[in-house]
Amino acid sequence: MKQIVCMKWGPLYPAEYANKLYGMVRRNIQGPIRFVCLTDDPTGVRSEIECLPCPTVSLPAPYNNTGWRKISLWASELPSMEGDWLFLDLDVIVTGRLDDFFDFEPEKTFVVMQNWTQPGKGIGNTSVFRFRIGRHPYIYDRLVPEFKSILEKYNNEQIYISRTVSEMTFWPDEWCALFKTHCVPPMPLRWWKVPARPANARVVAFPGDPNPPDALLGIWPAKKWHKKIYKHILPAAWIADYWRE
DSSP: OEEEEEEEOSSSSOHHHHHHHHHHHHHTOOSOEEEEEEESOOTTOOTTSEEEEOOOOOOOTTGGGSGGGGGGGGSSOBTTBOSEEEEEOTTOEEOSOOHHHHHSSTTOSEEEEEOTTSTTSSOEEEEEEEEETTSOTHHHHHHTTTHHHHHHHOSSHHHHHHHHOSOOEEOOGGGEEEIIIIISOOTTGGGTSOOOOOTTOSEEEOOSSOOHHHHHHTOOOOSSGGGGTTSOOOOOGGGGGTSOO
16 A cells, blocks of 8 residues: 655645645556545545644744644654655646655655755755654654754754754655756746656656646746746646646
């Protein structure tokens, strides 16, 4: 049984994201799966997804509802869950087979995507990672009592995990891609060249903006006028081939 988990809290990502993520996962894994969505609102989530309460972290706002909330996965126990799980952010698209993510170095307790915005610095991107429940509880246990000093040293949970975990392994580089890094052409080519999917990528992550439905339409949200010069993409029509139920 291959086990997959995602997290959905608050209004940012509607049920559509969980439903499409399940569809992409199901099409790209052979055999039985258990797909869990940790959520505070199961409304509209398709029946094949097992919805469980989304764990919280006792941090001051707004940190309690940012990426730091993902640290709750590192608690010594997660109700109704055990063993190894593949975590996927809601805003990724699955573009290839995922079976290898479960078979890759199975003895490892934490395998993660390289953070391609800081390559070679030993930092993981927690859009895509496999973890063993209860194996590294100190990451969770230290968060609340030491949060002030943690925040002074690390500006996001990915760096905190990467600098704290006792064991970290990266997926093969070609398996996981960042949309803005690997798909969007550099300036000025992005003004006339369509973003392309890396041929060997199994998962494409979309941290920040744009999200998959925006990139599909060629929308890169930018509040400041000067950022619209470089935050420009053409519609990536190929996303529709993958980002669907």
